Amino acid sequence: MKTESQIRKEIRQFVVENFLMGDASSMLNDGESFLETGTIDSTGVLEVVTFLEANFGFKVEDRELLPENIDSVNNQVKYVLRKQNAA
Amino acid sequence: MPFVCGVAGIFYPESRSVESDVLRRMTRALTHRGPDEEGFHEEPGLGLGHRRLSIIDLSTGQQPLCNEDGTLWVAFNGEIFNYLELRADLEKRGHHFKTRSDTETLVHLYEEKGLDFVDDLNGQFAIALWDRPRRRLVLARDRVGIRPLFHSTLSDGTVLFGSEMKALLAHGAVLAEIDPVAVGQIASLWVTLPPRTSFKGIQELGPGRMLVFESGRRNERQYWRHRFPGEHEYEERSFDYWKERVRDTLHDAVRLQLRSDVPVATYLSGGLDSSILTALVKRHHINDLITFSVGFADARFDEREFQERMVHHLATDHRQIEVNGDDIGAAFTDVIWYAERPMMRTAPSPLLSLAGLVRQNGVKVVLTGEGADEIFGGYNLFREDKVRRFWARNPDSNWRSALLSRLYGYIQRDPKAEVFWRMFFRNGLENVDDPYYSHRIRWNNTAQMKRLFASDFRAQMQSDEALMSDLDAYLDPGREKWHPLCRAQYLEMVLLMSCYLLNSQGDRVMMGHSVEGRVPFLDHRLIELAATIPPKFKIRLLEEKFILKRAFAEILPPAIANRPKKPYRAPIAACFMPGKDNLGAELMRREALEKTGFANAAAFERLMQKAGPEGNTLSERNEMAVATMASLQLLHHQFVTDFQPSRVRVAARRS
Numbered sequence: 173m174k175t176e177s178q179i180r181k182e183i184r185q186f187v188v189e190n191f192l193m194g195d196a197s198s199m200l201n202d203g204e205s206f207l208e209t210g211t212i213d214s215t216g217v218l219e220v221v222t223f224l225e226a227n228f229g230f231k232v233e234d235r236e237l238l239p240e241n242i243d244s245v246n247n248q249v250k251y252v253l254r255k256q257n258a259a
Numbered sequence: 260m261p262f263v264c265g266v267a268g269i270f271y272p273e274s275r276s277v278e279s280d281v282l283r284r285m286t287r288a289l290t291h292r293g294p295d296e297e298g299f300h301e302e303p304g305l306g307l308g309h310r311r312l313s314i315i316d317l318s319t320g321q322q323p324l325c326n327e328d329g330t331l332w333v334a335f336n337g338e339i340f341n342y343l344e345l346r347a348d349l350e351k352r353g354h355h356f357k358t359r360s361d362t363e364t365l366v367h368l369y370e371e372k373g374l375d376f377v378d379d380l381n382g383q384f385a386i387a388l389w390d391r392p393r394r395r396l397v398l399a400r401d402r403v404g405i406r407p408l409f410h411s412t413l414s415d416g417t418v419l420f421g422s423e424m425k426a427l428l429a430h431g432a433v434l435a436e437i438d439p440v441a442v443g444q445i446a447s448l449w450v451t452l453p454p455r456t457s458f459k460g461i462q463e464l465g466p467g468r469m470l471v472f473e474s475g476r477r478n479e480r481q482y483w484r485h486r487f488p489g490e491h492e493y494e495e496r497s498f499d500y501w502k503e504r505v506r507d508t509l510h511d512a513v514r515l516q517l518r519s520d521v522p523v524a525t526y527l528s529g530g531l532d533s534s535i536l537t538a539l540v541k542r543h544h545i546n547d548l549i550t551f552s553v554g555f556a557d558a559r560f561d562e563r564e565f566q567e568r569m570v571h572h573l574a575t576d577h578r579q580i581e582v583n584g585d586d587i588g589a590a591f592t593d594v595i596w597y598a599e600r601p602m603m604r605t606a607p608s609p610l611l612s613l614a615g616l617v618r619q620n621g622v623k624v625v626l627t628g629e630g631a632d633e634i635f636g637g638y639n640l641f642r643e644d645k646v647r648r649f650w651a652r653n654p655d656s657n658w659r660s661a662l663l664s665r666l667y668g669y670i671q672r673d674p675k676a677e678v679f680w681r682m683f684f685r686n687g688l689e690n691v692d693d694p695y696y697s698h699r700i701r702w703n704n705t706a707q708m709k710r711l712f713a714s715d716f717r718a719q720m721q722s723d724e725a726l727m728s729d730l731d732a733y734l735d736p737g738r739e740k741w742h743p744l745c746r747a748q749y750l751e752m753v754l755l756m757s758c759y760l761l762n763s764q765g766d767r768v769m770m771g772h773s774v775e776g777r778v779p780f781l782d783h784r785l786i787e788l789a790a791t792i793p794p795k796f797k798i799r800l801l802e803e804k805f806i807l808k809r810a811f812a813e814i815l816p817p818a819i820a821n822r823p824k825k826p827y828r829a830p831i832a833a834c835f836m837p838g839k840d841n842l843g844a845e846l847m848r849r850e851a852l853e854k855t856g857f858a859n860a861a862a863f864e865r866l867m868q869k870a871g872p873e874g875n876t877l878s879e880r881n882e883m884a885v886a887t888m889a890s891l892q893l894l895h896h897q898f899v900t901d902f903q904p905s906r907v908r909v910a911a912r913r914s
Contacts, residue, residue, distance in 0.1 A: 190869070193862030195710055207682050210707050215878040217679040234675050239682060 174228070179252050183245050186223050191216060202245035217242060224248070230255045264322070264336040265289025265310040265770075266408075267426040268387050270396045270472060272416035277306035281430055286310055288429040288904040289422055291597070292336070292770045298322050300332050305389050305396070309334040312623065312773055326366045327355065330391045333365050336422050337384035337406040338777070340515040345379060369397075377469060377482050381515065381782065385422060385464075395473040402483040402783050403630075404466030404757040405776075407766055411461045418472060423767075424461050424599045429904035433460050437895060442857070443720025444729075445601050446887060447706040450758035452733045457600045457894060466757045483783070484735055485752060486790060487745040493793045501792050502810045505785075509810075512782035513539050516626060523624045523777075524549040524617065527577070528827065529565030531804060531819060532628030532637070536779060538814040540626065541573045550575040551617055551625065553609040556583035560828055565819065572816045580616050582609045584874070588834030588841040595893040596906070597767040602890045603705065603883040606829045607764045614772035623774060629765060630780035633752045634789035635804040636744060636797035637824055639666045643684070644697035644747050645798060651688045660684070665801060694738060695730075697747035708884035711862050744794040831882040833874035835889050836867065846892035847885075855895050858888050 174182075180202070188196050191212050206212040212220070220242055221232045241251035267285040269277060279301060286297055286308030293310030300307045300323040309322040323334040339345070342361035345368060350356065354367040361382075368376040369388060374397065377386075383405035388397040398420055400408045410420040411427050419427045428435055436459045441451040451457065453465035464470055467483040488494075517523055517540065525537045527550040541548045550570065555561040563579070570577040582590075590608040598607060617625055632638050643666055650659040660681045687699055695702070709717055721729070734753065738746050761778075769776040779785075789797075792806060799805035803824055812820050835844040845851060847867065852860035866884065870877045877885065897906075 189865070193711060193859065193865050195859065195862060198710055207679065208686055210686075210703055213683060213704060213707075213878050213880055215676075217676045221675075237675050238678065242679070243682075 173256055174252075176249060176253060179228070180245065180249050182227060183248050183252075186220075186227070187211065187245065190219060190223070200245075202249075205239075205243050207239070207243055220248070224252065228252050228255070230259060264312070265292030265422040265426070266334045266336045266385060266387050267308040267421035268334065268419070269306040269430070270418040270420070271304045272475060274303035276303055277301040279306075282306040282308050284431075284904065285419070285421060285426045285429045288425045290905065291773060292422060294773050296321070298334075300325070300334075300389075302391070304394065305332075307332060307334045307387060307389065322362055324358070324360070324362045324366065326370065327357070331366050331369060332389040332391070333362060333369075333386065335362060335365060335384055335386040335388075337382060337386075337401065338516075338775075339364055339380050339382040339384065340518060340782075341379075341381040343518070374469065374471065375482075381784070383777070383781075387420060393473060395471060397469065397471050398464055399469040399482075400464045400466060402467045403752070403761065403781055403786070405761050405766065405778060405781065407762055408464045409456065409461055410464060410470065412477075416475075423597075424456060424458060425898075425904055427461055428458075428898065428902060433458075435898040435902060436460070437857075437891070437899065439716055439719035440721050442601055442712075442887075442891060443709070443717075444726060445603065446709050446712075446720075447702050447723075447726060448730065448754060449603055449705065450754050451600070452729055453758065458898070466753075485749055485786070487741045487749065488791055489740045490742045494791065498796055498806070498809075501796055501806055504788055505792075505806060505810045508782070508785045508788050509535075509779065510539065510543070512779040512785055513544070513626070515782070516777045516779045517544050519624050521623050522549070522621075523626060524551060524620075524622045525575075526550070526613070526625055526627045527552045527566055527569055527575070528628065529562035529569065529819075530628065530825065530827075531808065531815075531822065532631035532780065534569050534628075534815055534819045535631075535807070535811045536626055536628050537569065537575065538573055538811070541575060542814065548573075548575045549620065549622060550577045551613055551620075551622075552577070552579045553613050554579050554581040555609070555829070556581055557830055557833075560830065562825065565822065568816060568818055572819075578616060578620060580609075580612055582612055582829075584830050584833040585839065585841070586612060587829055588839050588843055591834065591889065592842045592893055592897070593771060594763070594768060595890050596897050597771040598763040599767075599894070599898070600763065600890070601887050601894055602759070602763055603887045604829070605831050605834060605886055606827055607768050608834075609829055610764055611768040611771050614769045614774045617769075617774045618772040624777065625769070625774055626777050626779060627765070628780060629760060629776075629778045630756065630786075631804065631807060632824070633748060633756045634780060634786055635807045636748060636794070637804045637807075638751065639803075639824065639826070640697060640701065640751065641744055641747050641798060642666050642801050642803060643700075644743060645801070647684060647688060648691055648696075648743060650684075651691050654685075654688055662801065691743075692739075694746065695750070697743070698750050704880050705883060707880055708887060711859055711866065711884050711888065713856050713859050716857050742794045744798060745790070830875065832867065832870040832877050832885045835885060836870065836874040842896065843889040843893055846896055847889055851892065852888075855892060857891050857895070863888060 289310045293312045296311045298309045298321045307323040323332050325332045339361040342364045345364045349367045377399050383401045385406040385408035386399045409424050412418050419430050421427050438459045441457050444451045454462035456463050468481050470479045527533050527537050552566045554563040587605050587608040590611050594607045646662045796806045835847050849860050849864050852858040
């Protein structure tokens with residue numbers, strides 16, 4: 173079980189490394205939509221899924237592939253916490 | 260007819276004598292455009308140079324060419340397809356011709372009509388005309404920019420001009436310096452807005468424009484522009500009427516463009532447009548027609564199945580080359596040498612190699628299907644715009660947004676991510692009054708690549724506001740009265756077609772092997788006709804190019820006529836992975852990126868790692884970022900670091 177702040181840190185780091193190519197200065201706020209800000213495109217969503225599964229050790233079900241779970245740092249943190257608690 | 264040509268020249272504000280060696284150096288930088296012969300005209304204040312591929316009319320076809328008393332001189336590149344009609348008319352008015360070339364038509368037409376002479380021309384051309392009594396220099400370019408023309412004014416008022424920028428750079432007074440604003444425009448709009456070019460201090464004469472230098476003044480005007488009816492002002496005519504007119508006009512365009520004293524071939528991509536063109540030429544004009552096509556080793560991009568179907572159907576004498584990632588990477592160096600700009604695609608590479616194949620087969624003139632997608636509404640972008648406007652009327656509708664899934668079948672994606680894929684198109688959905696509604700998603704998505712540039716290079720680019728204000732200023736006003744499809748078509752024609760496709764995928768890569776391309780779909784009569792056809796006949800529900808398909812259904816096999824549109828694309832990152840043996844790949848290495856300072860080198864290194872061992876796992880926009888940076892590096896290397904105006908191709912040619 174990872175703490176909320178640990179989860180948040182890892183997700184932010186993933187976004188910076190993988191979508192911003194290391195440019196932490198252009199990191200968006202935790203509540204901002206990845207899609208609306210153009211940070212990730214539609215194929216990027218699959219990279220997010222791969223990351224979540226590898227990093228937090230659970231499987232993302234097809235029905236969970238929703239903006240509410242994926243489309244911002246905050247949404248991902250909440251989603252990971254829910255999945256951890258359910259496990 | 261003059262055929263494959265290059266034009267260069269110098270104009271002095273005072274009657275100074277021309278530096279002959281400089282004029283020759285400038286002209287010879289264009290040797291690939293006309294490898295066999297050259298001609299010069301010098302008089303106080305003016306030097307005109309011309310490169311020509313000698314094919315016919317050797318005795319009288321040389322340029323520059325003058326009128327009877329030597330007061331008017333002209334050098335031009337391209338074709339005037341209606342020169343026979345113009346000539347007959349001018350002879351009736353008492354003009355005497357001493358050659359049978361179309362160049363001479365220009366001289367007499369100018370004598371008759373002055374600066375309005377361009378209005379009568381049906382053709383693809385870049386013209387430099389000198390009117391000695393007035394001491395007037397006229398530069399003019401065809402309506403949609405099929406042939407290129409550049410100019411530069413030095414601090415002492417001297418004007419340099421030429422078919423390619425390398426001719427101007429060969430003069431020596433202008434040094435190539437990459438314009439960060441131009442790179443920023445490409446990173447959003449995919450093109451630079453004329454008159455801006457890749458290089459500071461060099462201007463492009465925009466399509467449909469004429470530039471006149473006279474009595475110390477310069478005056479530029481646009482003599483032709485795209486026009487569409489108001490959204491509710493279409494002629495009430497039957498579908499059959501429009502179909503008939505499309506058929507007649509394209510027939511006549513093909514007839515005129517086949518005027519040539521050497522064999523003409525066609526490109527056959529396997530798509531609708533080149534199939535129609537090939538069928539028309541084969542059936543009505545040339546029975547022993549040769550056709551050419553590109554095949555891709557990578558099945559994702561290959562269309563040979565459809566090409567072969569058409570070849571079988573029409574029984575043409577077909578020749579093809581197959582290209583793989585190594586070929587594309589190798590040829591890209593030359594592509595940038597000829598195209599003189601950064602670009603977000605490698606798709607011109609196979610077309611340069613194809614022009615090489617054409618030349619090896621002794622063919623010098625090729626007809627291509629370019630332009631049909633723009634004038635008849637063939638691109639997915641147009642259908643995307645239509646679906647999004649439909650969706651915007653009921654943003655909560657699931658099935659409305661589901662229509663989008665029909666459009667992009669060729670982009671591999673995981674069905675699980677469908678909801679996100681649609682959300683991508685949800686951005687700005689309700690802003691249907693945005694004049695750039697059709698293109699905004701594309702531009703915003705592409706602009707994300709800017710974060711891969713070094714921050715101080717990026718800081719020299721335009722702000723988004725400045726970019727959009729330049730764009731507004733470049734485009735014609737009054738577009739809000741047009742049907743949304745026409746607004747989108749206009750943007751696509753004026754930007755991507757005229758400022759990228761016709762040169763980087765057309766003139767430049769064909770001229771690289773001294774091959775002349777002709778584009779019958781861009782006969783201005785057909786462009787003007789297509790603009791007046793009601794949008795419902797161009798895109799019927801979601802079926803693209805509906806009227807074109809119906810107009811020519813009987814000459815095509817059903818498998819071609821009913822085939823969904825597939826865009827012409829080529830692999831990118833796979834061509835420039837570390838270890839690939841080409842200059843582009845070498846210049847994408849971290850040390851090389853750090854040396855020029857355009858890129859955030861660490862970010863690019865990460866991106867190339869992300870591309871995977873085969874270089875094929877990047878998203879579209881990241882692929883485009885790689886092409887843009889590789890081309891920028893190649894541009895800098897070949898024009899700034901190591902400029903050799905008379906260099907020849909570097910890449911190994913396939914034989």
